[in-house]
Amino acid sequence: xxxxxxxxxxxxxxxxQQVTLSCSPISGHRSVSWYQQTPGQGxxxxxxxxxxxxxxxxxxxxxxSGRQFSNSRSEMNVSTLxxxxxxxxxCASSWGDRPSSYNSPLHFGNGTRLTVT
Amino acid sequence: xxxxxxIPAALSVPEGENLVLNCSFTDSAIYNLQWFxxxxxxxxxxxxxxxxxxxxxTSGRLNASLDKSSGRxxxxxxxxxxxxxATYLCAVAGGADGLTFGKGTHLIIQP
Numbered sequence: 001x002x003x004x005x006x007x008x009x010x011x012x013x014x015x016x017q018q019v020t021l022s023c024s025p026i027s028g029h030r031s032v033s034w035y036q037q038t039p040g041q042g043x044x045x046x047x048x049x050x051x052x053x054x055x056x057x058x059x060x061x062x063x064x065s066g067r068q069f070s071n072s073r074s075e076m077n078v079s080t081l082x083x084x085x086x087x088x089x090x091c092a093s094s095w096g097d098r099p100s101s102y103n104s105p106l107h108f109g110n111g112t113r114l115t116v117t
Numbered sequence: 118x119x120x121x122x123x124i125p126a127a128l129s130v131p132e133g134e135n136l137v138l139n140c141s142f143t144d145s146a147i148y149n150l151q152w153f154x155x156x157x158x159x160x161x162x163x164x165x166x167x168x169x170x171x172x173x174x175t176s177g178r179l180n181a182s183l184d185k186s187s188g189r190x191x192x193x194x195x196x197x198x199x200x201x202x203a204t205y206l207c208a209v210a211g212g213a214d215g216l217t218f219g220k221g222t223h224l225i226i227q228p
Contacts (some may be wrong), residue, residue, distance in 0.1 A: 004160070031213055043206070045215030058215060090160055103168050105151060106216065108160035 002027065004093050004109035008058040021112045025072050025093030032074040034066060037088040046089075049074055066115070081116045088113050106115045119144045119211050123219035131227050132199060138222045140193040140207030141228040145185050148210045152181050152192050155221070161206060165192070197226045 005024040013019050025032050033048035045058035049068035066076040072093075078085055088111045096104035120143045131135055140150070149168050153161040165174045165181040168188070173182040180196040194201060204223050208216040 006160075035218075042220045043216075043218040045217070050216055056215060057197075092161075098221070103149060103166065105163040105166045106161075107163065108153075110158075110160040113158075 004107050005054055005090055006089075006091050006109035006112050008081060008112060010111065010112055010113045012117065013081050014117055015083060017081050018077060019081060019114060020075055021089055021114075023074045023076075023091030023093075023109060024073070024087075024114055029093035029095050029107070031066045031071050031096060031104075031110070032072065033092050033094075034074070034076050035090045036060075037085075037090055043090070046076065054097065061076045061108075064112075078114075083116050086116045119147075119214065119217040121207060121209055121217050121219040123205075123207055123222050124188070125222060126220065127223040127225075129225040129227060130197060132197060134197050135193070135194050135195050136197055136224075138205050138207075138224070140190040140192070140219055142188045142190075142209050142217070144189050144211060146186065146211060150181075150183055150190050151208050151216070152179075152190075152208070153206045153208065155206060163169060164205075199226045199228050202226045 031050045032046045034046040035043050037043045047057045047066050048055050051070045063079045068074045092106040092108045092112045094104040122141045124139045130148045131175040151166045155161050165172045165182040180193040183190045200226050204221040206221045
């Protein structure tokens with residue numbers, strides 16, 4: 001069974017640009033959540049989706065947005081990039097309808113490394 | 118706001134030793150607690166998930182315990198091997214904010 005797939009693996013962007021990251025969950029998983037990982041802040045929750053609906057959103061500015069498609073694939077978008085947005089962005093999927101609440105373990109992809117210059 | 122702390126931040130031990138990693142959290146109203154490992158440049162691999170009603174979970178050489186009332190969890194690794202070298206992360210699920218992660222314990226097992 002294929003794992004969570006994130007594309008691209010690496011991205012280099014300049015300040016002010018926008019970026020779109022993609023995540024394909026494990027087949028059959030309908031929940032997708034996104035996390036930002038930085039050396040200083042560690043892993044921080046961005047948002048989670050189930051059946052194309054955003055269930056929860058973390059404490060990030062409106063420049064960070066996401067969506068989920070009918071096939072459960074998800075994208076996140078960051079507009080007007082800032083240097084501080086440089087991070088590893090991780091996507092996770094789970095079988096349950098509340099990935100952070102119930103008893104389904106999260107399965108993470110290998111992430112997209114975003115560098116903003 | 119939930120806060121998760123992991124102690125120690127880094128640990129280096131010789132191969133074969135048994136070791137304990139610690140995790141504490143401030144709000145005991147959790148649904149579950151998960152332990153993950155992360156290898157350099159990679160995503161997270163789920164090791165164990167303990168439901169809030171459970172006291173422990175075991176998988177191979179790994180055993181995780183949960184004391185929800187005191188806000189503590191431990192991950193016990195038996196007979197450590199060099200392949201266990203990684204960063205170990207503890208995360209709690211409390212509902213509206215996704216998972217709240219600790220900063221991790223960076224573990225090195227010396228051959």
